[in-house]
Amino acid sequence: MNKISNNPVYDISLSYQKTAALNAAIKLDIFTAIGKHCLTVEQIADVTGGSLRGVRILCDFLCVIGLLEKNTNLYNLSVDAKRFLDRTSHHCLTDVIDFLAAPEIVSLVMNDPASYVIRGGASGLTTLSPDNPVWVTFARAMVPFRSVAAKRTAAYIARRSMHPRKVLDIAAGHGLFGIEVAKVISDASVMAIDWANVLEVARRNADLAGLADRYQTTSGNAFEVDWCDNYDLILLPNILHHFDQDGCVCLLCKAKESLSIDGSVFVIDIIPNPDRVSPPEQAAFAFFLLATTPTGDAYTCAEYETMAEAAGLTLVDSMQLLPTPLTLLQFRF
Amino acid sequence: MNKISNNPVYDISLSYQKTAALNAAIKLDIFTAIGKHCLTVEQIADVTGGSLRGVRILCDFLCVIGLLEKNTNLYNLSVDAKRFLDRTSHHCLTDVIDFLAAPEIVSLVMNDPASYVIRGGASGLTTLSPDNPVWVTFARAMVPFRSVAAKRTAAYIARRSMHPRKVLDIAAGHGLFGIEVAKVISDASVMAIDWANVLEVARRNADLAGLADRYQTTSGNAFEVDWCDNYDLILLPNILHHFDQDGCVCLLCKAKESLSIDGSVFVIDIIPNPDRVSPPEQAAFAFFLLATTPTGDAYTCAEYETMAEAAGLTLVDSMQLLPTPLTLLQFRF
Numbered sequence A, B: 001m002n003k004i005s006n007n008p009v010y011d012i013s014l015s016y017q018k019t020a021a022l023n024a025a026i027k028l029d030i031f032t033a034i035g036k037h038c039l040t041v042e043q044i045a046d047v048t049g050g051s052l053r054g055v056r057i058l059c060d061f062l063c064v065i066g067l068l069e070k071n072t073n074l075y076n077l078s079v080d081a082k083r084f085l086d087r088t089s090h091h092c093l094t095d096v097i098d099f100l101a102a103p104e105i106v107s108l109v110m111n112d113p114a115s116y117v118i119r120g121g122a123s124g125l126t127t128l129s130p131d132n133p134v135w136v137t138f139a140r141a142m143v144p145f146r147s148v149a150a151k152r153t154a155a156y157i158a159r160r161s162m163h164p165r166k167v168l169d170i171a172a173g174h175g176l177f178g179i180e181v182a183k184v185i186s187d188a189s190v191m192a193i194d195w196a197n198v199l200e201v202a203r204r205n206a207d208l209a210g211l212a213d214r215y216q217t218t219s220g221n222a223f224e225v226d227w228c229d230n231y232d233l234i235l236l237p238n239i240l241h242h243f244d245q246d247g248c249v250c251l252l253c254k255a256k257e258s259l260s261i262d263g264s265v266f267v268i269d270i271i272p273n274p275d276r277v278s279p280p281e282q283a284a285f286a287f288f289l290l291a292t293t294p295t296g297d298a299y300t301c302a303e304y305e306t307m308a309e310a311a312g313l314t315l316v317d318s319m320q321l322l323p324t325p326l327t328l329l330q331f332r333f
Helices: A006-015 A016-027 A030-034 A041-048 A052-064 A081-082 A096-100 A104-111 A113-119 A133-141 A143-159 A175-185 A197-207 A243-258 A278-291 A301-310 B008-013 B014-028 B030-033 B040-049 B051-064 B080-085 B096-100 B101-110 B113-119 B135-139 B143-159 B178-182 B196-208 B245-257 B279-291 B301-310
Strands: A067-071 A074-077 A165-170 A189-196 A217-220 A231-237 A259-270 A312-318 A328-333 B066-070 B075-076 B166-170 B191-194 B215-219 B231-237 B258-271 B313-318 B326-332
Touching: A006 A175, A006 B096, A016 A030, A016 A052, A016 A096, A016 B008, A016 B014, A016 B113, A016 B279, A030 A041, A030 A074, A041 A052, A052 A067, A052 A074, A052 B113, A052 B245, A052 B279, A067 B075, A074 A081, A074 A278, A096 A133, A096 B008, A104 A189, A104 A278, A104 B014, A104 B101, A113 A278, A113 B014, A113 B051, A133 A143, A133 A197, A143 A175, A143 A231, A143 A259, A143 A328, A165 A175, A175 A189, A175 A197, A175 A217, A175 A231, A189 A197, A189 B040, A197 A217, A197 B166, A197 B245, A231 A243, A243 A259, A259 A278, A259 A301, A278 B014, A301 A312, A301 A328, A301 B215, B014 B030, B014 B051, B014 B096, B030 B040, B030 B051, B030 B075, B040 B051, B051 B066, B051 B075, B051 B096, B075 B080, B096 B135, B101 B279, B113 B279, B135 B196, B143 B178, B143 B258, B166 B178, B178 B191, B178 B196, B178 B215, B178 B231, B191 B196, B196 B215, B245 B258, B245 B301, B258 B279, B258 B301, B279 B301, B301 B313, B301 B326
Parallel strands: A165 A189, A165 A231, A189 A217, A231 A259, B166 B191, B166 B231, B191 B215, B231 B258
Antiparallel strands: A067 A074, A259 A328, A312 A328, B066 B075, B258 B326, B313 B326
16 A cells, blocks of 8 residues: 555554545445446446546545556556455455444544553443344455455365364354365364354355355353363364453363363464564554453464463464464364 | 555555554653653553553554564654654644544544545535634644745745735634744735634734734635735635635635735645646545545646636746645736
């Protein structure tokens, strides 16, 4: 993304405009409209229902931030937009903005940011009721973004000749991690735990993958419901970062209790380096959690290892799920 | 500013976090607290009143976006932060965030951005009543950012041996442009027109500059109040971009009517290249105006020339007020 101003204060003070412009362009589906053919402002306005003035100014701004290119009066997609923002692309990520820039999330982050720094956390999303639609938005929106990581997780299992037949997916969300495992292990059955409304999304994804008869669900709070036991593989994908270390240890203890003797626990999460300021995306994630959760954090690998040890689990392997920002940590007894 | 994610969709979807982090850091005055000495999280929390967790996560995020540097456990200011964010620096710009990221502005831009693209404008700030505090915030917040441009304007006058004795400053805001002119032309008197509450800011700045006896004000809407006449110099600084071309021509006609026979009109504004997608800062400004005004625009030099011609004025000279993004256009009969 190009810088808008050489003055960093001005540039950062107005960074939120970039999110707004991308959001507007996705809602009007401008990137798909342009697709492979250069279009004029008039043509884009005609296809998307935007006003001439609005579309002209928006498209020029999208050129400034590197998502469109302008040649005299014709707009075309940049390489990034072709890959990630045209809905006909297999790599299309447009839906993630429905969660990342959802009004509920934006107000948590933008309204009085000093307050969560002073308090050390936000009342945040975890105080939203389980049936809040934002969770369903989340489960749906993150599918394109997490599917690569889920496939890499399944590949990790296949490459190590692991053969988990009973799989537990905690806070399954979209359900992709469990689903991808079940796709490579043909006799694996998956139990997914999440809120009831979110499980509908996971179940639909499981149905679409042809896994209806190997997919079960338990609705409720992962801290409270019975997980049952004897699982060969317990997945904790993008869940532990929501909680403080005690909360993480609590879930890791439940995982250990529910594991078969030679089973594995996969923590799949955004893990910064020990310096906590690199890599940029992983390090920055802690700020999102400060703004949107009471006590969540982007824990380092060493912190996960310590928490797992407290729960009686040992780190046996780890792998970055490139090109995603996620890392897989494998724990066993 | 460093990119947070190599994935542009993820990076732009979360751009607003950067504004929130800078805003929090300025509100807690973290940059001044660190000043010239490296500090630990504990020391920064102690000085600023932030929580340990909040300060640690915020400071790490500020490292990611290039405003702080971390050396083991010590945080230091980056070169940019030293210059622009430490309140003891003469170049300190921290106040601009009070306007650029004011809640009123952020909600105009972030709430339903597709709507202003579809409609071609926002009901926006111009529908706010003249006594809305945001205008005073604006006049105060933009002082550090505009003072360089105001000094460059005064230097332009001095270098061309112009000698305006009657100066009119339309929508004076902070008043800096008229004030700087009066500082270099010792017998110049300034008439400033703006809303009454904003003029208090301008008048205070004039008093501070020792210009109390050469500074007069008329409160009201620039389209409606009588400007009087026979001015040697009429300043239109950062005002025309709020209006459509008819509105601009209307103000330029009033300027022509109020000008002495050899007087000059200075349009000082953010003017993109004819392609409207460069330079980035000037081109991006149109999007801010789309989101916050009903019909405003970042006009090109050719457009200003055409509008001025319609008002009976001719472009005689222009100068970029570097390093600011503003350009000065000089018009005469």
